[in-house]
Amino acid sequence: MKKLYLLQITFMGTWSFAQVGVNSVTPKRTLDVTSNTSYSSTSDGFLIPRLTGNILHNAETAGIYGADQNAMLVFVTAAPDPGNRTGQVEGMETAGFYYFDAVTNRWVKLMSGGTSTAQIGQLLCSSATNTGILETMKSASGVNVTIPYNAGNGNTFLDLLFLLVG
Template sequence: MKIKLLQNKHNNYYRINNNSIMMKKKFIATLAIASSSFVFGQVGINTNTPQSTLEVTSSSSPTSPEGMLVPRFTVAELAAKDAAYGAAQNGILVFISTGVGSTGKTSDIKNSGFYYYDNPTSKWKVAGNSSSSTFNVTTEKTASYTALATDDYIKLNINTAGQTLTLPTTGVTVGKIIMASNIGNMPVTILPQPRNASMPISKQLAKENSGSFIYLGNGLWDWASGF
């Protein structure tokens, strides 16, 4: 009889312990849910009272750099991640440190600066006027030359027959203008042929002459002035 009584007491104690454990679990679960609600509410950095989803306020330290750093890439590094960006990343912001895009989603990147991903066009677009603006003048070319998408002014000194100036067809935005000046005594043939190339003279930049070309898209250039 005594043994049964001890066993009953032990069993009763065990059941009480079980109930206590269950209550603790419920309390922890409730706390976790409450914490999650707080995390997905508003976040403040350097402030206890954020006024938006995320608010970052400056500190009073004169030696502490202030600001926000977004992911930084070279064009090559970002191009290697082309497949990672789609509809879910529309509007995402990055900073380009160096490089010029030529193909794929980075083809519109021409300078360093802030760029955002535009999913409807599957391209990285410059954010405002953040990119630096440069005017690129080539060194003097004395033979056939393939222009770069970043060239703005091409200096030619062609004195040998049969030379060509090949204009870029990738990495170029519609409306891009490239100017060229030939101080040599021989003309240079323009490739691809300008849209307005009905006459032989309009297929070449004449000797001792200057002209400019405008990109129309789809690999097509035309004369903007000259010839």
């Protein structure tokens, strides 16, 4: 008789599915977090894990983030130290919400909508093209450098001037 119950319990798990509700006894999706409006003295919301950029950099060294963590969301409280802005955290220069993109193996910042400021995700300096020749003590007239970029927000960049020393 015990074997029959064990067999039924085993198959029961394959036929059922679950939804989890927080402050809800009737969840409408896989994870349903509902505001608890009966308490006016508490804050409601979903708190995303908060990490520093240095912690994410160290996690890459340990091999923690990969394909299984695709689309993971974190809030970065501080950018990694300049020397640590390589690999998965390359280009992470400010605090904010970031998601992990396993295809590019990078943390990508979620941009806020409604801004008209041109933004660049990453300069691709190794693909830069140059026209003209720079000569010591001569004007750089006719010299152009084109640096492609990715993860732009679609806005236009006007001519940018850079002061180069060296």
